[in-house]
Amino acid sequence: MKFDDITIDLASQQMLVKAEQEGIETVWDRLKAQQPQCGFGLLGICCRNCNMGPCRIDPFGDGPEKGVCGAAADTIVARNLLRAIAAGAAAHSDHGRDIVNTLYAAAKGDTADYTIKDEAKLKALANEFGIAAAGRGNNEIALDLATAILEEFGSTKGKLQFINRVPEKRRQLWEKLDILPRGIDREIVECLHRTHIGVDNDYINLVLHGLRTSLGDGWGGSHIATEISDVLFGVPKPVRGSSNLGVLKEDHVNIILHGHEPTLSDMIVYAARDEQILAEAAKLGAKGINVCGICCTGNEILMRHGVPVAGNFLQQELAIITGAVEAMIVDVQCIMPALTQVAGCYHTRIISTSPKAKFPGAEHIPFDEHKAMETAKKIVLTAVENFKNRRPEKVNIPDEKMAYMAGFSVEAILEALGGSLNPLLDAVKSGAIKGIAAVVGCNNPKYKHDYGHITFVRELIKNDILVVGTGCAMIACAKQGLLLPEAAREAGDGLRAVCESLGVPPVLHMGSCVDISRILTVAAAMANALGVDISDLPLAGAAPEWMSEKAVSIGAYVVSSGIYTILGTVPPVLGSPNVVQLLTQGAEDVVGAVFAVETDPVAAAGLALQHIQKKRTALGL
């Protein structure tokens, strides 16, 4: 099939043919137009941090070896890396802050539309934060909890609360290295300070602060986003739904929620069930309203409601190209500015909702949590009214559709295991499950769409590695049927038996990209149960098709937490052999884990297996 060299996804191939016939430019065309991409940028050796520059270092030693200020490749590469971590940590953490702000407003009674959905989780978190719960109302507890959590951003306590989930050994290590995050915002601000001209020039010192900042994301901002979303929207439980572009319905009003935060999207799921609006849709000849997701907004609502997910990052334009989408509602992160141009060729309306993210050419309906349902209904109604503008001759929805089972929060995993981690630990000890790999991250058009995720995951489960994951990686797995209990047939005998006895898939979808915090929580709990450090466990992490700065922060906090991490696309650090050495070898002696870069997913799986075997041997398993 045409385009099978750029995506393994049949629905996407079909839409690319349509795009070509209709003259629509997509991300792949733009990548081609960008060739060749700047070699200095690819190697991370250009610096624009001051106006004496821009400067670049000659990687072949034939030209300048220092920037105007005197910074050499090590400093420049490390500074650029630090800024990427800062941006990634900022994105996750600011998302977390917004969720807490909503909890705060709900607790104060300022917004009637949000309530405490999960009392047990609220009380568990209150207990963790030392907030009295006995004899107090939910709102009273939630107000104290929200206040305490907002404090974590500019903490004066000198330490983040969720760090206490980390095994003692690891906490001591971070303390010794002086990389315990002191406050989420503080570390991000300090990144920008340190990378200003003439501040931190020591690449080791810079990278260490990068690790600290990323820990403020993983064990701070992302943790907060996950935990408070659970309080407000419910702790995910195993749920079934369907995936890929075939979830769009020809006779329905199709609304796609795209972006990252659950605050508005959760409300839209309910607004689309409003009888008055449904009647309006019926009047226009639609059989109903079909709300679907893309990217991590999609993951948030699929985890909690089993909402169909139309695709992952590289399918955002393709969804519009079906000609069947009445509105794509976006909030923040990973939303291509190109969407408005693609939508301009169809009837699709792009509706931006966050004051932080406006898109030229989009309609802006500002989301206000104080009038959440009112805003949500207005947005859904806008989509419904657009149904009449649909041009049937332009509609072509691929048939590809695959069922999934998702919703594996830590709580859901514990429940599946009968209340304790022991059955999982026993399976690991017996070797039925050799280890656990977390597969996360984006798509990247430089890499064949979904190929890295799927090939890597299939190799792992075949070799009895349980896969957990989040983000676009898991949407890729959903589309290939790997999130179904039946996929256990593709697993090795040991993993297959465990999955079949529990009725779970061999690949557990744990949520959106901030929900990697759930994976950290499980890893920490496993280490605590065994009385070892996280770095002693037979675990591995991978981001086979990563592209965003958030992924850089994720990689950094996963490695700092002691988990070996394989990147499937090459990070822009190769201009400094010293930084490369530190990240891929030196870090082992510092945090007990390193990065590896392997673009071939089969070879990458080999690396993961080798690492897991090494850890098993060291544990005497």
Add this chain to the structure above:
Amino acid sequence: MKQVMIDVSRCLGCKSCELACAVVHSESKSLIGSVFEKKKPKKRVCVETGDKITFPLQCRHCEDARCIDACMSGAMFRDAETQTVQVNPDRCVGCWMCVMVCPFGAISQQREENTVIKCDRCVNEDVPACVQACPTKAIKFIEIDAFSRDKRNQYLINFRFAEEGK
């Protein structure tokens, strides 16, 4: 026959041509691979800055090549098939006469071997690497007549705009 031609107004001085030149002359022929090679590949084109202009300079493969005349060992020669000026490093004795006579400074030193090194016009490639790498199309691989025709067209456009007072 196509020649490497430069549109000076388009050069932003990004040095992408320099990197691509070094990479195409590396063992691995890839940017990432060449970073890890023991012997760093060497560029044959230099982006130089003059009075308000930047310009990628490489061997012009002159018809009447002074470097060939100046070479006493016969290392510098004209390739019969491609009509380009090439160096046979095995014959180069490192006298640097060619470097002195080249009006463009397009010949440099291969330090380890103590021989000269210059643009070979990527004769094994369809299009020279510097041309492929240029993001603004300042470096073109084009027939001379086509280049001058483009220049004439550009002149006419500018002439018309000047007439219209734009």
